Amino acid sequence: MNLYQKPGFLNSIPPVTRNILIINVLVWLACYVFEPLWFYLALFPVDSLYFIPYQLPYRLVTFMFTQVGFSHLFFNMFAVYMFGRVIESHWGAKRFLTYYMVCGIGSGLIQLLVCYLTGSVSPTIGASGAVFGILLAFGMMFPNVSLYLMFIPIPIKAKYFVIGYGLIELYMGFANRVGDNVAHFAHLGGMLFGIILILYWGRNHYNSPLYKLKSKFFGLFKKPEKKMKVTYGDNRKSDYEYNAGKNQENTEIDRILDKIKKSGYNCLSEEEKKKLFDASNKYKQ
Numbered sequence: 001m002n003l004y005q006k007p008g009f010l011n012s013i014p015p016v017t018r019n020i021l022i023i024n025v026l027v028w029l030a031c032y033v034f035e036p037l038w039f040y041l042a043l044f045p046v047d048s049l050y051f052i053p054y055q056l057p058y059r060l061v062t063f064m065f066t067q068v069g070f071s072h073l074f075f076n077m078f079a080v081y082m083f084g085r086v087i088e089s090h091w092g093a094k095r096f097l098t099y100y101m102v103c104g105i106g107s108g109l110i111q112l113l114v115c116y117l118t119g120s121v122s123p124t125i126g127a128s129g130a131v132f133g134i135l136l137a138f139g140m141m142f143p144n145v146s147l148y149l150m151f152i153p154i155p156i157k158a159k160y161f162v163i164g165y166g167l168i169e170l171y172m173g174f175a176n177r178v179g180d181n182v183a184h185f186a187h188l189g190g191m192l193f194g195i196i197l198i199l200y201w202g203r204n205h206y207n208s209p210l211y212k213l214k215s216k217f218f219g220l221f222k223k224p225e226k227k228m229k230v231t232y233g234d235n236r237k238s239d240y241e242y243n244a245g246k247n248q249e250n251t252e253i254d255r256i257l258d259k260i261k262k263s264g265y266n267c268l269s270e271e272e273k274k275k276l277f278d279a280s281n282k283y284k285q
Contacts, residue, residue, distance in 0.1 A: 013081070014088040016097045021077050024127060027065050028073045041066040042123035043108050045115035050123070064104035066125040076127045083138045090141060095201075102197050103133025103190040110189025114173075124183050129190030132169075135162055136194040166191055 010018055031037045043063035044051045067073040088096040107129020115121070138145075139162030146155035156164075166188065173184035256272050 014085050014093065014096075016093045016100070017080060017084040017088050020080055020084065020100065020127075023065050024067060024073060024077055024080075028067050028070075031066065031068070038066055038068060038125060039123075042125045043111070044123045045112060045121050047116065047119065048121040048123070060105045060108045061101070063108060063123075063125050064127050064130050067127065068125060072126060076131050079131045080127070080134065083134045087134060087137050087141065099133065099137065099194065099197055100130050103194045104130035106193025107132070107183075107186040107190035110192065111183050111186040114185040122181070124186060126183070126186075128183070129186040131190070132165075132187040133190040133194035135165065136191045137198060138162070140195070140198055162191075 010022075013021070027041070031041075039050075041059070041062040043059045067076060084096070084100070087099075091099070104127065108124065111124045111129075115124075139158045143157065143159035145158045147158055147161050148155055149161075169184045169187045172182070173188065252275060256268065256275060259267060259272070
């Protein structure tokens with residue numbers, strides 16, 4: 001226990017989650033004071049007049065820390081606070097930061113691809129892609145935890161919540177409703193890159209969702225192994241007694257083989273011949 005840790009709400013939040021919240025709030029305040037600032041932080045599509053190739057690397061980062069409107073900021077940061085701190089506590093700061101950035105940048109790349117294919121020139125801002133990656137991670141790590149949605153007092157398991165939310169985003173993305181300015185495919189991009197990274201990290205980890213899923217999948221095509229039935233009599237031997245008898249038997253066989261080497265097979269007694277015969281049959285394949 002750290003006796004010098006300062007009390008307070010922010011200090012109770014893991015460091016990466018806390019810094020994500022602070023940075024987003026500070027950028028939102030800066031854009032509120034100087035509104036044109038978002039223009040220099042947003043992610044513009046390739047076909048846009050404002051797309052500048054050398055700015056793409058930094059805009060793939062800045063766009064996910066830029067929110068427009070208080071409700072946009074509140075709901076994204078509420079999700080980061082609710083789920084991000086749990087995941088960071090489970091994974092650690094370094095892995096969580098890597099995951100958050102990969103999901104955010106991945107969502108931007110997917111959005112750029114969709115804009116290129118559809119001819120859209122609308123800029124993209126917001127942490128929603130990274131947030132959806134966090135939701136996916138929570139659903140995979142804690143699939144049976146019950147969640148309560150706002151205004152719906154019915155518990156929903158995290159795995160069903162994530163699957164349902166993803167399907168809704170997929171439908172909304174293809175629906176392409178008039179006036180819909182939400183980057184649905186960026187949300188799906190965050191989930192896509194999130195699941196790829198989780199599966200990559202857990203490909204050889206026995207407790208990972210991937211390893212369990214992979215084992216169950218390939219187990220469907222394996223023939224069930226026949227279980228060997230072992231029965232014991234009343235005169236069961238302990239391990240010590242069994243090993244002692246085994247060593248004595250090996251010693252006796254070695255003695256018989258040495259006798260054959262020195263004097264030939266015909267010098268063996270009938271009892272010795274029988275022991276050698278029984279031993280040879282025991283080790284046949």
